[in-house]
Amino acid sequence: MSARETVMGKIRAAMGVKGPDEARQATVATRLRETPAGVIPARAQLPTAGQLELFCAMAVQFGATVTRVSDYHEVPAEVSAYLRTRNLPSEIRMGADARLVKADWSSEKTLEVRHGASDGGDLAGVSHAMAGIAETGTLALLSGPANPTTINFLPEHHIVVLDARDIRGDMESVWAKLRTDLGKGAMPRNINLITGPSRSGDIEQTIILGAHGPRALHIVVVE
Amino acid sequence: MELAAKHFKASAAKALVDVQLQKALGNVEKGFIGKRQKAAAALPEFDALRDNARDIKNHVLAHLDLYLEEYERKVTASGGIVHWAETAEDARRIVLEICQKAGARTVTKGKSMITEEIALNDHLSANGIEPVETDLGEYIIQLRGEHPSHIIAPAVHLNKEQVEGDFRRVHTHLPEGRDLSDPVSLLGEAREVLRQRYFAADVGITGANFLIAETGTSVIVTNEGNGDLTQTLGKIHVVVASIEKIVPTLEDTSQILRVLARSATGQDMSVYTTFSTGPKRADDPDGPDQYHVVLLDNGRSAMLGTEYQDMLRCIRCGACMNHCPVYHAVGGHAYGSVYPGPMGAVLTPSLNGIEETGQLPNASTFCGRCEAVCPMRIPLPKMMRHWREREFERNLTPLTGRYGLKFWAFFAKRPKLYRLAVSFGVPLLSVFGGSSKRFRSLPFAGGWTRHRDLPAPEGRTFLQAWAQREALKQEPAQ
Ligand code: SF4
Numbered sequence A: 001m002s003a004r005e006t007v008m009g010k011i012r013a014a015m016g017v018k019g020p021d022e023a024r025q026a027t028v029a030t031r032l033r034e035t036p037a038g039v040i041p042a043r044a045q046l047p048t049a050g051q052l053e054l055f056c057a058m059a060v061q062f063g064a065t066v067t068r069v070s071d072y073h074e075v076p077a078e079v080s081a082y083l084r085t086r087n088l089p090s091e092i093r094m095g096a097d098a099r100l101v102k103a104d105w106s107s108e109k110t111l112e113v114r115h116g117a118s119d120g121g122d123l124a125g126v127s128h129a130m131a132g133i134a135e136t137g138t139l140a141l142l143s144g145p146a147n148p149t150t151i152n153f154l155p156e157h158h159i160v161v162l163d164a165r166d167i168r169g170d171m172e173s174v175w176a177k178l179r180t181d182l183g184k185g186a187m188p189r190n191i192n193l194i195t196g197p198s199r200s201g202d203i204e205q206t207i208i209l210g211a212h213g214p215r216a217l218h219i220v221v222v223e
Numbered sequence B: 001m002e003l004a005a006k007h008f009k010a011s012a013a014k015a016l017v018d019v020q021l022q023k024a025l026g027n028v029e030k031g032f033i034g035k036r037q038k039a040a041a042a043l044p045e046f047d048a049l050r051d052n053a054r055d056i057k058n059h060v061l062a063h064l065d066l067y068l069e070e071y072e073r074k075v076t077a078s079g080g081i082v083h084w085a086e087t088a089e090d091a092r093r094i095v096l097e098i099c100q101k102a103g104a105r106t107v108t109k110g111k112s113m114i115t116e117e118i119a120l121n122d123h124l125s126a127n128g129i130e131p132v133e134t135d136l137g138e139y140i141i142q143l144r145g146e147h148p149s150h151i152i153a154p155a156v157h158l159n160k161e162q163v164e165g166d167f168r169r170v171h172t173h174l175p176e177g178r179d180l181s182d183p184v185s186l187l188g189e190a191r192e193v194l195r196q197r198y199f200a201a202d203v204g205i206t207g208a209n210f211l212i213a214e215t216g217t218s219v220i221v222t223n224e225g226n227g228d229l230t231q232t233l234g235k236i237h238v239v240v241a242s243i244e245k246i247v248p249t250l251e252d253t254s255q256i257l258r259v260l261a262r263s264a265t266g267q268d269m270s271v272y273t274t275f276s277t278g279p280k281r282a283d284d285p286d287g288p289d290q291y292h293v294v295l296l297d298n299g300r301s302a303m304l305g306t307e308y309q310d311m312l313r314c315i316r317c318g319a320c321m322n323h324c325p326v327y328h329a330v331g332g333h334a335y336g337s338v339y340p341g342p343m344g345a346v347l348t349p350s351l352n353g354i355e356e357t358g359q360l361p362n363a364s365t366f367c368g369r370c371e372a373v374c375p376m377r378i379p380l381p382k383m384m385r386h387w388r389e390r391e392f393e394r395n396l397t398p399l400t401g402r403y404g405l406k407f408w409a410f411f412a413k414r415p416k417l418y419r420l421a422v423s424f425g426v427p428l429l430s431v432f433g434g435s436s437k438r439f440r441s442l443p444f445a446g447g448w449t450r451h452r453d454l455p456a457p458e459g460r461t462f463l464q465a466w467a468q469r470e471a472l473k474q475e476p477a478q
Helices: A003-015 A022-034 A048-061 A072-085 A098-102 A171-182 B005-016 B019-041 B046-062 B064-077 B088-101 B113-117 B120-126 B136-144 B160-170 B183-200 B226-233 B250-264 B309-313 B325-330 B341-352 B369-373 B380-393 B399-412 B415-432 B462-473
Strands: A065-069 A091-094 A112-115 A124-128 A131-133 A138-142 A157-163 A190-194 A216-222 B081-085 B106-109 B130-133 B203-206 B210-212 B217-222 B236-242 B272-276 B290-296
Touching: A003 B064, A003 B081, A022 B064, A048 A065, A048 A131, A048 A138, A048 A216, A065 A072, A072 A098, A072 A124, A072 A157, A072 A216, A098 A124, A098 A157, A131 A171, A138 A157, A171 B250, B005 B325, B019 B250, B019 B325, B046 B064, B046 B250, B046 B309, B064 B081, B064 B290, B081 B088, B088 B120, B088 B203, B088 B236, B088 B290, B106 B183, B106 B226, B113 B120, B113 B236, B120 B130, B130 B136, B136 B160, B136 B183, B160 B183, B183 B226, B203 B226, B210 B250, B217 B226, B217 B250, B226 B272, B309 B341, B325 B341, B341 B369, B341 B380, B369 B380
Parallel strands: A065 A216, A091 A112, A091 A124, A124 A157, A157 A216, B081 B290, B106 B130, B106 B203, B203 B236, B236 B290
Antiparallel strands: A131 A138, A138 A190, A190 B272, B210 B217, B217 B272
């Protein structure tokens, strides 16, 4: 008997399941099909403008910095300004996200834009989020050529661009958006939910930013 | 790890007089309790979410076979491979085979209690493969050859001077005069050292907080980002997870996430909640080429349908140990088991047998704080009592306890005699207790009075006090 059969046999025996049980199967199929939402906190059940404000406030509360711009054309200048004020070299790593690529980077004459996955040598990386979650100021990022996962974790500074229209109140609404965007049940290799910069409290319970991931998380919201 | 739960009493006695440990344990009490309290109070729906989290897991446990089948189907459909492991030994063998097939020399590891449970590191080392822990706390205790003393804060028993000593001892390639006097410089050094290890590793091993049946996804919840580097930079990602980690849908995951971080560290969300489904896709520029999930039973299926089934709802948040007076007093190592604290006192006998671990369910004052804070509403004290009963039935209780109980039972079964005996005994003890109403030592009760006083009875028995109370109740209101 395979290990699978042994374990399954033990589970079914412990639960007193004998043979196929249509009622149980139907219960499971229904739950997977209907994906009930459960208890949704009232905190983020706001009109769109309120969700944007809440998202920004929560993100700052959990250690990110946020700037708001009115158009994608302003993103390159904002990225340059971020690097300059922190005395960082004028270079970034970025994926092939269409919304990022479309922004006019040639306006930043001295900025070097490297494409593709990070090799660990980048001080700053730029990504585009798939959504923002107002309830906790959380970003949702999808892996792929548009936004390689390594950019989320290897650079010391992670700059994430977010379209204000992609902000949702809660995580459950982001799953609804994901199913609309990709189709039900379809997932990329990674979905990263990111709330603030990397941290550790492992030494004497003292919280320190920049454990293994970025020391700083900067969010640029395009309204 | 080798079980030393039999020696709980001796280890606890040692821990109580360890000055450094006692100071470190103060951090647990100070740090975790207040943070959880604040986070829970800030979310009006917290208790409703706890109820729903409990219901979700109960639903899963009632349909576990079906959800496991669906999960496996989805993992396979996304290009991953599911391996079933009945025992810890099976899981070790499977992981080793994956590593050997890949010609791996080093593997990085995200923080995972399940790989502690199966003692994976020793097995890999014994077979010439170097495991590198990458979570800061895990890294520190690996350097020390220790085991985690807490399920979410593995190095909580140490202070920064000890960590500095370890880094100087091991990182000999770095200049001797460097400053390592504060947690910031210590973390900086660990970050530098471990960066190189991620790139050099052939395989990255993580645990999972959840396995999602709807999508065939494994989820890890971390603050440091080490788990993500581990599972992204290695050519192969191996997930080791036990069968009860299953949740039906993405929505169900979100419900439990809301109570997990708040109960664990008092955060609304941990920094990184990462959903992984299959290996990297054809056009992905990064990510692993292979994705394996080792599904471990190791005693869990035997808990289904028993009085210990509720324990399978546990999400390993650590709140029960953060709020446990016994844990505060002796720390995690004294338990001598992989899982310490109240959840360990219930789970360890289920996984390893009560014969080996009989003292653990006694490591409790039955104050009930663990159950009061458990986000999954697991009745921990009740289950510890079940274990005590089993232990007694099997004659595993120490002799003094057995004789004491027999003596008491003799009287308890004869109510008249019992009442007569206590109606003499109680006033007598009350008089001997003196004006302080406390005993500093008592014959036959040295184990109690060595560490604390025994309050003297107030002069009446419980039954007498009860009778008087009932009589008062029947009097008309004034
Ligand atoms: S028993 Fe409850 S409180 Fe303890 S670790 Fe498990 S879920 Fe958390």
